[in-house]
Amino acid sequence: MALDERSSQIEQEAVRRASSASRSLAAAMPRLMLEARRIAATVVHGLHGRRRAGTGENFWQYRRFVSGEAARYVDWRRSARDDHLYVREQEWEAAHTVWIWPDRSPSMVFASPLVWETKLDRALILSFALAEILVEGGERIGIPGLMRPTASRNVIDKMAQALIHDPTARASLPPAFSPSPLSEVVMLSDFWSPIEEVKDRIAQLSGTRAHGHVVQIVDPAEEAFPYHGRIEFLEPEGLGSVTAGRAETWREDFIARVERHRAQIRAETDRLGWSFIVHRTDRPASELVLALHARMGERGDGAPGTQTPGKQMPTTGSAA
């Protein structure tokens, strides 16, 4: 699908900016390790050792060669030391897959006069930083519908390439895909889509028992509504406009409406055991990365479903 020239250019610049900014952000983050509990029995290697033999990179044990095995499995160096044949076994390691989805819809290209960065900038920086941290922690990062999970060292470049060359339309919500049961999903968006759509998408993604984090990135103007006078508010995604004769009288209603919207999202995430974080673009990006970092690391107890999600998820930088 053809994107219009200008928005794609904006996005490419944002990606370029974010990929450099996110490196410095990621470098400042502690190494992120996800607990072994979250490791699924997958064939894919990862850093989370399963304490059993399997495919992996680290040495686990030598065992006797069982006849019938392919001769190439024989570890000839070890076997040469005595009369038996040994097979070298690696520890079975499984990598955690984290799906990061930054919203790149037109509504994200918004920066009020109060801030310097658009929401898109912030979402991409966060995505890249998170990816870098997680890859350093041995996780695999993927972008739903865009990039298969990878643990490549230059994950930022790969993500950037993938994002730049994405020919599809920029949707406001992640595509419907099926994350593996134990993978994590991080959605970075403003979530101004109708609550039903948001709920449906979260429910659909959590259908495979994947865990997830819903990060709402908002501009401070979208919370404080600092407008007055006669203003026509345009929906950036072409869904029409609304004219406020005296915008200042709309402020309270709008703030209440935003609260309601968030409460609905939060109710859904709580129900599913996901987390919901609100991030404002006038706050430092590291704040959110730290919060996500903590979120991802704190799940030490129990399997999904048995855990009790916090009633009040702390929201970083939320003024509400």
Added chain:
Amino acid sequence: MIGGLPIGFAQPLVLLGLLSLPVLWWLLRLIPPRPRRIAFPPARLLFDIAPKEETPARTPWWLTALRLGLTALAIIAAAGPMWNPPVATSGGARPLALLIDDGWAAAASWDARVRTGEDILARAEADNRPVAIIPVSDAAKGIALQPTAAARIRLRQHKPKPHTIDRTEALPALARFAEATPDAEWIWLSDGIAVERGADFVTAFGRLMQGKPLTVVDGGTPAVHALAAADNAAGGLSVKVLRAQTPLNDAGVVRALDLRGLPLGEAPFSFGVSGRETEATLNLPVEIRNDIARLEIAGERSAGAVQLLDKRWRRRTIGVVTGATADTAQPLLASTFYLSRALAPFADVRLGERISPSDAVTRFLEQNVPMLILADVGNIVGTARERLVQWINDGGVLVRFAGPRLAASDDDLVPVRLRRGGRVLGGSLTWEKPQPLAAFSREGPFAGMPVPGDVVVNRQVLADPEAGLSERTWATLADGTPLVTGARRGKGMIVLFHVTADTRWSDLPLSGAFVDMLRRVVALAGTNAVEAAAAERARETLAPARVLDGFGAFTAPPATARPVPANFVQRANADHPPGFYGPPEGLLAVNTLTALDRLQPLDVSALGARTESYRLSEPLDLRGPIFLGALALLLIDALIVFWLAGGIGRLARWQRPAAVAILVVALATVLAAASLAPHHALAQAGGEDFAMKATLQTRLAYVVTGDGETDNVSKSGLAGLSLFLAQRTALEPGEPVGLDIARDELSFFPLIYWPVVPGMSKPTPQALARIDAYMKQGGTVLFDTRDAIIAPPGPGGETRSPGMTALRDILSALDIPELEPLQKDHVLTKTFFLLRDFPGRFNSGQLWVEAIPNENSDDETVNGQPQRPARGGDGVSSILITSNDLAGAWAMRPDGQQMLPMVDSEPRQREMAYRAGVNIVMYVLTGNYKADQVHVPALLERLGQ
């Protein structure tokens, strides 16, 4: 024209657009301003919010007013406003009839009329309308429609007429034309003045113009003045100044000129607020008044503003000699009294009293009076008589009154032979009764006068009856005896009243007829034979000699001008244009207006026509400025909208660095400007800087005299010398310094060059005290009076030049040692170059130095002579005086060329001047050392031993 302002509109209908302004106001108030459009991602949430009550923010009233003003300006500009709009004509292709008043009254503002006419023609040309140019004076010759090009040529070629035009004469032609072209549009370029029958014309013209479009153009030009009724009265020459428009308070000057056009005098006149006539009086001596041939209003070019005077206005001086020396005992009964009173209205009377009649006659003849009255004088004897006869033959008029002395005398200076002794009528011894005056002779000058009934003659002298007596008799009594007789003698005339000039013999002096008779007799005076002949041929006509054109200038008479009768006293007309008629010695003046004419404003209100006024200046199209104003308002409106939308704040945020930069630049500019203060002001302000500058390098200094050229030469001269020094010697002086001796510190400078400027104020005592101290402390001042070339020649002349005088004035306040001319062996001559003299631009001046004291004459003498250098070497002369303009010789332009020429064109002299400068500088810097050098031979000699 709108409200008196000369503003008009090319498209007045467009102004109806102003009516839309209230509607616009309502709309602007009703329609809210365009909302700001803001992309707002959570707008979808706003969709859910119930719309508030929409009370739109209204445009501020002043913004609305601004926009309305803008619109109004645009509408006004579109209507084509003009300052001094041309006279409006209706459109269409109807013929245009341009009626032009072209009498003298139109002449003064003829240019404005022609311009207005051309404006109208230009418009007619654009509309392709035929035009009839109808000058009122020419209307009777026929009126025809012309193309505009031809009409324009006719308009330009037409000149105003010098006479008053009777507009009614044009009426038949106008009526014919109006009938022939009933659809014509009429424009009357009126002069607004009626001299005669103005109202008749307006009435008749109004009937003609019934239902026709008519525009009357009048006003807008300076008021028209005219001169009339000049009167050469006893006190002065008075003339009436007339005008038609009353509500004007104007004034002017009447100028009098003689026949050759030379101005003789001026008299101011001024009108009150409402008067239509006023008087200007020229107070000039009678002789000069009699030379006046032309009166005109200064600055008003029209024939009406000119009054021509001929001999009729000339005022005669009449000498009155009486034979009765005792008359003055009862002056009110004296004949001189009656004569003076009777002659005063039209002549100046000079009385010859208290001297003998012969002496009085002689004196009057010397004064060259044209007419002499002898009241009861018997015989004139001696040389006086001869001169009198000669005078009469040359054209003098002698009027004699009878009396006892005349009756007793035997004199032939009478027109008729008289019987000795008088004739008494009505006396106790006579039968006759006193006789009344019966008739005036038809041939005599009294012809036509009414015969007064109240004149009774009691006594008279009788003429001998002889042939020709009746021809010479001008007035007779009832019994046929002559009362007044006159006869021609040579070019002159002798008139005899057979009665006395007082009331002893008759009642005639008490009668009004006496004044008239004298007036007519006086009118004869001053006329020579040709005039007299002309006067005799009363019915003769005079050909025009010089006539006035419409603008009041003399021209050659046109072919249409016809001769006038010699007694022509009417108003000038087309056949008889105003001007001088007749031979040069007997000019007859015909004036535009007669003495009784008055100007009346022409009341055209009865015509019911549109009135316009003349345009004195070019129409000015106001569209440009008004559109510019609208554009400015538009700009302001844009700025306001920008500001209302919050744009200023954003701009300010972006521009803050730029603003800081601008501020920095402005501050730097101010500082730079402050640093451009005058040189010595800086020296004073930064005394330390000045001291550093003066001492870090050896510098030559000059005194700033305040004379810019001198200071410039001094500075360039010292700069040139500095360069020369740097080239030739080890000394490399810095830039020369200009010193204000009153303020600057002097002690830094070894040598101060002081050019003396004569006429400059002497320095203050404080400044001189500083100079004194400087010289006492070892400084040297080189005074240069720069005037060796203008010094008076001869020994000691140099010291008497103005510069030396000024210098002496300065030095008188200083403690100056004894001076002497530079000796040949002075140290100065040897300090660097070996010099004999010290030339500058001049070579003749002497260099004066401090005299070397002589008291140590016993110290070192060679052959008994004091060795000056050796003794003078200890001190450097603190004062050097020259007059050779050294700096002038040294002065160089920035390009290295010499600034001033040498007086002696020998190039070597400049070189020598530089060398002199080097020697002087070396002298002041190293004076005693150089003086020691003269010891060297002696020292070497000593060492050798």
